[in-house]
Amino acid sequence: MVSCKIVNALYAAVPSRVFRDYLIRTHLEKCDGCQARYISRSEAEALFIKPGNANPASGLWEKIECQIGQEAAVPEQRLTGLRWEWAVGAVTFLVLAAASFWLLRGVQTKAVRADYIWPAGHFGINYINVGGAPAQAFVYQPKGADIIIVWAEKKS
């Protein structure tokens, strides 16, 4: 038929999935003449191996059972292991956090008062007023850095 020839020519010429699907649904699936160019379900069924002839060698279930039996025991251990790992991690973090906090406090207490370091010709503070009254001042100079930090607080 002319329409079949046109459809088949279009199918071959236009490699668009959507267009080909349209041609299949509208013509190729319904046309007996075109269906003759394709293998039928019964022919394909005869060609392919059938489930009835595809039995595996014995022992497939035993292998599967062995594997899943092992895995059934493992998750509990794995979970316990994970809990321990989390606990150790959390404790380590807390210890490190406490140690860091303590060390930083130590640095603050070791800070030298401003009036104790007066590197002549470099840096000096006579006094600092906070709120109109002399304040307590601390000077920090990190090692190897070119910055000086001055901390002033109101005397209590």
Next chain:
Amino acid sequence: MDEQGIIKRCLKGETGEFRQIVNQYTPPLMAVAMTVLGNRQDAEDICQETFIQAYRHLSSFDTEKSLRTWLYTILYRRCLNAAKRKKIFSGILNRLKTEPQTWTPTSDPGPEEQLFLPPGLYRTLSPKERTVLSLWANDGYTAHDISEVVGCSASTVRVTLFNARRKIKAFLENKHGVMQNC
């Protein structure tokens, strides 16, 4: 007992119940795996891996859906991976071989490489096409069902299926014609 009941009991830890699922679905899964891989031993290995993976992820299975389709989906992905591995491995082996190899499609494959389709079809059809055809022919799956297994749209499956059907028809006609000429 119905499948949902079996699955519930499996999830409670009764691994023995899973045997019913294995016994029921091994033949169809084996048929597809053998069609895709062309080797019984590989197919058995893939089936075993499929069931183990299914058991591991049984809790994520939607019981409203078809268990058979879900198992086919797992099997298909594993078959594709196995086919890729096999292709890479055989490519390496071919490079290592120094003697030229001749291969005749009509030669009888040994027990190690037992083919379940005419040898020419393994070269003609891709693993995806073989899967689609096997599901369509053996299980009566529609394009929509197959699309769930292979993970693409129904229209893509329809086109793939038609192309594969045409390739087989042409192959068989060609083969038959050659035989007649002989």
